[in-house]
Amino acid sequence: MTSESEKIAAYWSSLEPDRDSTGSFYISPFTVEYKNRRAFGDDVAPDRISDETLALDVFLRRYASDRPIRSILSLCCGFGKVERYVVKRLKTVESCLGVDLAEGALREAARRAASEGLPIRYETADLNNYKWPVEAYDLIIANGALHHLTNLEAVMPGMRQALRPGGVLYCCEYVGPSHQDQSARQVELINAAKFLLPDELRELRGVPFLGGGWRWRIVSKAANLHRKTKPYRRHGRYGRSWR
Ligand SMILES: C[S@@+](CC[C@H](N)C(=O)[O-])C[C@H]1O[C@@H](n2cnc3c(N)ncnc32)[C@H](O)[C@@H]1O
Known part of the structure; x- marks a missing residue:
């Protein structure tokens, strides 16, 4: 690990996103309505389970319900909240792999998945230099993930290679300047x-x-x-x- 990666891993091992997210763009009441209307149009009422999961709920109903999704890859998964939610909602899932640099976060993610009996395992890796498998996944989740990665020239084709034909990518990202x-x-x-x-x-x-x-x-x-x-x-x- 480079010293930069070590810093990232230490930071994200100790900080679980969205626990006290008064300012998080994912669930702030000041942005959530606008963001979802821009992404999905006005008709999101049938999908709404909660503001926090709305984008996922829309995605799951519209794009995942008519596909047998058996295997999932979750990028920059952190403490694993998103894949646990998806795995619980999709009854067809047989396996899910979460990948992240932050070993501490992955330990906790693995503990939580095991305590809920979910078929999720975790791997510590730097996704900027990742050995992408070939046609291995039906769904790739990138929730607040891609804007953390610098080597998008390798990550994007890597994701494409890792998806099975007909596979889907769920990507929810902040796009804009960083401070x-x-x-x-x-x-x-x-x-x-x-x-x-x-x-x-x-x-x-x-x-x-x-x-x-x-x-x-x-x-x-x-x-x-x-x-x-x-x-x-x-x-x-x-x-x-x-x-
Ligand atoms: C904002 S968190 C998102 C966590 C999770 N996707 C969620 O929605 O709760 C960003 C994550 O990206 C991870 N990360 C940053 N750079 C990475 C890299 N090069 N390879 C793998 N993971 C990385 C961090 O460790 C952190 O857990």
């Missing part, structure tokens, strides 16, 4: 806009100011310290009111 791609001026404007939001609309866990400059770090610390001294009452995941 390192934004100019200093853009970062400044985003940070300034955060001050304009009323306190109760900001994230519960504090104001995550962008950029690494020392000025912003001081402002961010001061703002969050001030917030911590004000007691508030929590209403579900997103709501908050001051006592």
Whole structure:
């Protein structure tokens, strides 16, 4: 493993995505409706089980229900939430392999799958340099995965090679600049806009100011310290009111 891969593995072994995802684009109530309407049109009501799984639910009903899906590959699977959900929903599945760099996350994913008696196993590997099998899977899941990979020139043909004829790819991705791609001026404007939001609309866990400059770090610390001294009452995941 390179030192870069080690850093990625350590980071994602200790952080389970979406546990407290007030800001996650996958399930934020501010984006979920818009995102799903853009992807699937207005008629998503019959597919809706929950906001968090809506994209998967639409996919499973429209594209997976008329195919016998026996084998699944889940890329950058992390703690394995997505493949566990899919395997439970599809009664035809015989085997599923989750691949990720983060060994710690995979250990926990394997424990959870075993405790639910699901036919899922895990492999630690760097998907940027992966030995893709030939026509091995009926479904490949890439949930929040591809934007973590740099060697897409090898990953895309690899996925195609690994799919059986008639196989399907489920891909749900953030597409857009990462914070390192934004100019200093853009970062400044985003940070300034955060001050304009009323306190109760900001994230519960504090104001995550962008950029690494020392000025912003001081402002961010001061703002969050001030917030911590004000007691508030929590209403579900997103709501908050001051006592
Ligand atoms: C945002 S998490 C997505 C987790 C999971 N797909 C989900 O939806 O909950 C991104 C994952 O990509 C993994 N990852 C990043 N770079 C990778 C690489 N080169 N090879 C394999 N996995 C990688 C990380 O370890 C992390 O678990």
